[in-house]
Amino acid sequence: MSKALILVDVQNDFSPDGALPVPDGDAIVPVINLLMPHFDHVIATKDWHPEGHASFASTQGKQPGEQMILAGIEQILWPDHCVQETHGAEFIAGLNLDAIERVIYKGTQPEIDSYSGFFDNQRYQATGLADYLHKIAVTELYIVGLATDYCVKYTVLDAISLGFKTWVIQDACRGVNLHDGDIEAAWSTMQAAGCQLTVSSSFLQKGY
Numbered sequence: 001m002s003k004a005l006i007l008v009d010v011q012n013d014f015s016p017d018g019a020l021p022v023p024d025g026d027a028i029v030p031v032i033n034l035l036m037p038h039f040d041h042v043i044a045t046k047d048w049h050p051e052g053h054a055s056f057a058s059t060q061g062k063q064p065g066e067q068m069i070l071a072g073i074e075q076i077l078w079p080d081h082c083v084q085e086t087h088g089a090e091f092i093a094g095l096n097l098d099a100i101e102r103v104i105y106k107g108t109q110p111e112i113d114s115y116s117g118f119f120d121n122q123r124y125q126a127t128g129l130a131d132y133l134h135k136i137a138v139t140e141l142y143i144v145g146l147a148t149d150y151c152v153k154y155t156v157l158d159a160i161s162l163g164f165k166t167w168v169i170q171d172a173c174r175g176v177n178l179h180d181g182d183i184e185a186a187w188s189t190m191q192a193a194g195c196q197l198t199v200s201s202s203f204l205q206k207g208y
C-alpha cells in the first residue's frame, strides 16, 4: 500500500500569462513543492497536443469557448495550448522537477481530447498511468494541479472508477471557471463520486 502525488498539467500555458490562463494557476507551485517529500511516488501528467489539435478553436475555424461535437462527444474549443515541445508545455518555473519520477503524456491523439490523466475522453486509449501505478503498487492517490474544473476533475473521477482511494488537495489546485460556479460544482462532483477533499495544511499536520 503506497501513496502517490499526481500532478495534473502544471504547465506554463495554464499559468496566468499562458495561452489558456487559469487564474492564480502558478500559486500552486510552492504548495506542491511542500507536499512532494511526503509521498512514496510523485508522478506528473502533461497536456501534450500535436499542432492543429482538434480541441483548438483555430483548427476548427471557431472562437475559443465555442462548442462542437468531437469524436461523438460535446467538446469545448480552446485557444492553442500545450503544443508538444513548446515553452507553453513545459512545467511552470519553480516546480521541483527532481521529485518527479515519471511524466505521463495525454491529449496526444490529434482528433480527440483527453482531460483525464488516465484515458482520452472516449476511453479509446489509456495513457499508461493506471498500468504504471499498478506496477509500483500504489493504491492511494492525492491529486493536485490544473485545472480543477477540467483535467483535475476528470482525473479524479477516473481514479475512483479504477478503484484507487482518492483525495484532492484543494489549495494545490486552481480552476478556469469559464462559467460562474464551475469550480464549486467540480468539488461537489468529485466528492459525490467518493473523492475526499482536503487541504495541504491538514495533510501536512498529520505528519505523513
Ligand code: VGL
Pocket: 008, 009, 014, 047, 078, 115, 146, 147, 148, 149, 150, 151, 152
Ligand atoms: C485542460 C482544457 C484543455 C486542463 C487541458 O488541463 O484542465 N483544460 N486542456
Ligand code: ZN
Pocket: 047, 049, 055, 081, 082, 107
Ligand atoms: Zn488541452
